[in-house]
Amino acid sequence: MSNELTREIIGAAIEVHRHIGPGLLEAIYEECLVSELQRKGLKLSNQHSLPLTYKGKQLNSVYRLDLLVENQVIVELKSVDNLSGLHKAQLLTYLKLARLRYGLLLNFNVPVMRKGIVRMLND
Known part of the structure; x- marks a missing residue:
């Protein structure tokens, strides 16, 4: 992933946060x-639907990624008081299942957006 792509995504998130602020629903x-x-x-x-397989069998269930940008970066959005280890584990699982390396966890329920940004790598 180029730093330019993540910078663009983060810049867009900051722009959204600057215009509407914290405290709204994730869907907004x-x-x-x-x-x-x-x-x-x-x-x-x-x-974005991410099919789920278990021991080689395709399951009826799917994971839903909030955003997949340029088929390179998974962006998981939150609007919570604090990000937890569970939120980070969720994004890491998505990265592994999608066989992608780069993810962004963005929490919009913060006073300043830069405090709600977590970059993740699936090594």
């Missing part, structure tokens, strides 16, 4: 972030 942030990223000309899929 998702809709606004999708709009910002599309305005930047980035290819993305929101509520």
Whole structure:
């Protein structure tokens, strides 16, 4: 992942947060972030279905990624008081299942957006 791509995603998140602030539902942030990223000309899929297999068998259940940007970065959105280890584990699991290396965990329920950004790598 290029630093430029993550910078663009983070910049878009900061722009959304600057305009509407903390305290809203995750779905609102998702809709606004999708709009910002599309305005930047980035290819993305929101509520992207990620099939789930167990011991080689395709399950009926799927994971839903909040955003998949340029088929390279999974972006998981939150609007919570504090990010927990469970939120980070969720994103890491998504990265492993999708066989992708880079993820961003963005919590919009913070006074300043930069305090709600976690970069993750699936090594």
